[in-house]
Amino acid sequence: MAVKDLWVFSEKTSLQAELLAGARTLAEATGGGVAAIVVGDETSAKAALAQGADKVFWLGEKADKLVEDFVPTIAGLVQSHKPCALLIGASKRGKAVAGRLGAALDTTVITDVKKFFVEGDVIQASHLIFGGGAVRVEKSATETMIATFGLGIFEPLAADPSRQGEIIQVPFIEPKTRWTLRERKPKPPSTVNLAAAKKVVCPGRGLQKKEDLDMIFELAGLLEAEVGATRPLCEGLDWLPRERYIGVSGAFIKPDLYLGIGVSGQAQHTVGITESRVVVAINKDEEAPLFAQADYGIVGDLYAIVPELIKALKARK
């Protein structure tokens, strides 16, 4: 490691705070400093200092540009300072920035890192491959490791507005290619926080139609549980919003109770529930893989079991 500094970039303020906290911990091991790359107004540049950055590379306001248009500017910065790692928030936008940067800098990106640590003087990152079937530990073969991180990998530090640091203004480098923004259509904000839920009821494709979700929500209400789902219910069938699906490309949960209903139990899904305290499966197929990963399972038709369960829970109240 020539330069031991760690850099952070995320267009999402809360993710930026988590990445800065993670970078701080690692900087103690490398003996380097922590810098944030910020697109936004001067207040957001200062906010990054408060969140834990020693230094901010301030790229200025976004104005009519897309965050992706800053790729050549960021690439230029990395090339001239060569930090040992650049941590990027794993939003869709973050992944687009990371991928283009990786190619522009003749390197690549390690995405969705779960663990990040220094061993000897080498930064290593672990992440899941084969849909959660395996954990792979990797290091970058180039000077700067570019890696993306989702929410919840690092604990953010409490913001400290008294923290001081340098804010360096960086001139914009015009990208060779551009997309023109025609329109923005906001999506309704997500109200679910599966990661924090104490109980989760999770329907899968065993459910035959969208209306059957009513009984799932009724059951969840009685249990005071959140409703999660397998991915096909949220993408493809579109019965539930994206934020509700659990698994390698969705949420990782750690409730006291997970109740899978008509869920087969494929690795892509179950990797997200391993930290549940009690796992329950309801499936009509005795051979469903979820049974082997459950504490309790009922072999049976969910359309017979769930109404019974609702009745029994009501009777207990």
Next chain:
Amino acid sequence: MNIIVCYKFVPDPEDIIAKPDGSISFEQAEWVISEYDLMAIETAVQLVEAHGGKVMALSVGGSQLSNSKGKKDVLSRGPDELYLVIDDALSESDTHLTAQTLAAAIRKMGEFDLVICGEGSADLYFQQVGLQLGELLGLPTINAVSKVEVADGKLIVDRSLEDEVEVLETVLPAVISVTTDINQPRLPTMKEILKAGKKPITEWKLSDLELAGKAEKRIEVLNVRSPKQVDRKRIKITAKPDEAVQTLIGYLSKEGVL
């Protein structure tokens, strides 16, 4: 318009075996088209059905790609031509080497208007190759595309982000990565399966291509392990619904989770 669609040929993740020593093996695995690349193929086929032109499917990888069933499978889904780069050096490629190889193959393939990639590969799921490829080709590139339209040499896409949908426009050629819900891929018909055997296939080795740099990886893999398994009680209840439910409730209240 000429469309290139990139797909990966992968060991079916369901066939992965975790060995007792914690290592994993996919020696028993069947190789398949990466699930989410079916949507990329369907996107390309639908665009050509609407605007004319041809679809060229492209994949790079190790010797598994020579599998004739695999070739037939992809061609039966609608592409007109198939291009493969098969080389042992690509069998455990990282996204950098994959993107470099795809870029070199695409430069050799000739004229094109659009390159389409899937959301992410079923084995690595880095969600990176499309973006790196676009940047390497020096073309406009974007991910999370959930709708595409082409008009007057322009490409208009819906891009589905966490909290909003952006409508973006650029000039062709371009490189896009599409979401898994952009369409429902059709199943190959008997007619398409029969036609597939007659479509042209071009095969190259790495030495047939001019890569921009050396054929090197940028990630060093230190180890691969199966994730630690949690010990579960695995109590299976087989009884009439009302009895099964009572038994379950008994267990759950003992666990203190009701």
